[in-house]
Amino acid sequence: MSPEGTAGVVVVGNGMAGSRLVGELRARDAATPVTVFGAEPQRPYNRVLLSNVLAGLTRPEHIGLVDAAWYASHGVDARLGVEVTRVDRAARTVHASDGTATPYGTLVLATGSTAFVPPLPGLRDGLPDGALVFRTLDDCRRICDLAESARRALVVGGGLLGIEAARGLAGRGLDVTVLHLAGHLMERQLDPAAGKVLARTLASLGIGTRLRAAVTGLRVSDGAVTGVELALPGGGTETAAADLVVLACGVRPETALARDAGLAVGRGVIVDDELRSVTDPSVRAIGECSEHRDEVYGLVAPAWEQADVLAGLLAGTDPAARFTGARQITRLKAAGIELASMGETHFGDDDAGVEVVRFTDAARGTYKKAVIRDGRLIGAILLGETAAAGTLTQLYDRAAPLPAERHGLLFPGLDTPARAEAPLRMPDAATVCHCNDVSKGRIRACWERGARTAGDVARETRAGTGCGTCRDAVEGIVAWLAGQEPAGVA
Ligand SMILES: Cc1cc2nc3c(=O)[nH]c(=O)nc-3n(C[C@H](O)[C@H](O)[C@H](O)COP(=O)(O)OP(=O)(O)OC[C@H]3O[C@@H](n4cnc5c(N)ncnc54)[C@H](O)[C@@H]3O)c2cc1C
Known part of the structure; x- marks a missing residue:
């Protein structure tokens, strides 16, 4: 009909x-x-x-x-x-x-959405050559083309998109600096301590970060960008030179x-x-x-x-279907940086009514935090090591009661060095693919119906076809299920 x-x-x-x-x-x-x-x-x-x-x-x-x-x-x-x-x-x-x-x-x-271009001097007649936003395949192709000959890139905006762009450009051999207006990176998803660890991780990958960097304009010569102007704290401006500027200022x-x-x-x-x-x-x-x-x-x-x-x-197949809201879980896709963040992450030890469990090893780029209220997870950050992401996502998504023992939230199976969460310990309800809402239990059910590879599972559930950060976990579960199979069963 x-x-x-x-x-x-x-x-x-x-x-x-x-x-x-x-x-x-x-x-x-x-x-x-x-x-x-x-x-x-x-x-x-x-x-x-x-x-x-x-x-x-x-x-x-x-x-x-x-x-x-x-x-x-x-x-x-x-x-x-x-x-x-x-x-x-x-x-x-x-x-x-x-x-x-x-x-x-x-x-x-x-x-x-469309990419937001701040109303800066130098942008009145559109973006000059060498300055781009990062939203479409066309933008991406142009950035890749320019990166072939550019040497120094500035990424304006230290949110998720800016950091992914910076990592991509650094991987292409450019000298990259992220200019960020706020006091720490990814301030919507991370608390200041995590932002600091992230900046340190970026530095170890050759990416510079300038915080509280107020970009006041683009420098343009002969129609091409040559840098950006930054406001100095005491007044006046300075110029940061670049032959490629990526504007990642939100949408x-x-x-x-x-x-x-x-x-x-x-x-x-x-x-x-x-x-x-x-x-x-x-x-x-x-x-x-x-x-x-x-x-x-x-x-x-x-x-x-x-x-x-x-x-x-x-x-008309599901007339009772309703969208009642979704929880937001962010995962960064940048080589050498593991990061997952969800919910309300900004609470500290002094805040009433919440319990904060935290671990920091800044030298190794690791920061983990769980924020708990009334025995439920209301926020979490996993930076540098995201093995617990599947279980935390499920606990957060479903507002499930937490186990009394808290450190296992951040360190599932201290005994196993595996990168992906060991499938044996992962509960069936744990969310493996958040983009498509696929749990470990659904992957197991696929296996029981005959799926034998991560590709088979993806065809049935779409697990791994969104941001792709769960692909290792799906492969790990499939391999683990194969290991459980009695010998001789095809
Ligand atoms: C580089 C990048 C990385 C990202 N990484 C992540 C991530 O890791 N995880 C995550 O969850 N999200 C991520 N996102 C965000 C994610 O891509 C968006 O949330 C998602 O694409 C939203 O889907 P949409 O269909 O609403 O919008 P879009 O995918 O933007 O699609 C809208 C489409 O509508 C078209 N359109 C607009 N107006 C008209 C018109 N008048 N007539 C015809 N067509 C029109 C546009 O051209 C566009 O193709 C990322 C985005 C970018 C750019």
Whole structure:
């Protein structure tokens, strides 16, 4: 049945949320007409893995999410390289850059975010040569091209994206410094002590960090960037020279279409638990462009969960499905830096009502912290060694009661030097792949149904196909299950 009439579903945005929705919708409903518009010219790709492409670990052609032939074979009208320019809610039609007008029964906005470019002098006429943001495959290709000849790079912004960009560029042999406005790196996810250890780890990898660095402008000569200007604490400015500048200053939800169409927009398009615009029930919004219960998510796991919920609702296969919010778990993907962070990490020993368990070995780049309230984990940082990430994620995600013995939270199995959490000790409920919400128990169930490789498990559960940081853990569990198999069983 076509949702909300006969005109079918029109999805605007073919990024990580939009493409997941289209796939899930088709898996549940082969009949409803589906049209998807994607402003980027190529088939959808795993944006999260752009950091690995920049680091030279993955090739761009290996991060595609949907085969080119899939759309035709599944009766989906895919308009790649076509931007929707206007939504006419009265006529229930979208107008696109190719001159077409497409009617919809249900419109899904999955327009994601755009990189924020601070309003600095030198940027009035757009970014000069050598200065880029890092959001799309196109940005990534251009950064890689420039990195071939550049020698000195500055990354403006020491959040997750900035650090991944810095690590990628350093791996390509550039002299890299991260300029960060706040007093410590990744201040949204880390406490100051962890930020300090991270800066030390970056230094050991040849990456400089300047904190409280207020960039006031770009230096440009003959249309190309030559450096950035920084405000000095006592007044005046200094110039830091660079032939490549990557601006990693955060993102802004892409809401222009929604706003112009008169939909309620806060930071994102405001939706209810059915991902429905609070203004117009025939419009839904998912992924980074949506705002749900005052939260705008900037991670792929909530975007994919929203896509799954919406697919069940639109196909009618799960009319009771609701998105009630997601916990945010961040993992850094940078060679030589293990980092996982979740929840409220900023509490200290003097804060009332919380218990903080902590271990620091700054010389070895290790910092671990668990924040506990009422016997439940409300936040954690694992830096330098993330073996406990699976169990902590599960305890945090499900707000499960903690064992009385606390140090095992940070050091599961002090006796085993394994990098990934030893599968034997990991409870079945432990989350192995957070992007796709796959537990150890589900991987075991796949094994019992005949899966024998991490690839088999990924085909059945998608474990490891998001940010990819759990791939070692999935392989470890599969190898462990193989070891449990009685001899002679194929
Ligand atoms: C380098 C990098 C590394 C990241 N690493 C991680 C990570 O480790 N873990 C994690 O959870 N998240 C990570 N993220 C964030 C993650 O990629 C996003 O949360 C996710 O892509 C959001 O999906 P989305 O579909 O909402 O937006 P997007 O993936 O941005 O897709 C939106 C799409 O809509 C298109 N579009 C916009 N407007 C229109 C229009 N009018 N017409 C047609 N098309 C339109 C855009 O061109 C875009 O292709 C990373 C992001 C980047 C850039």
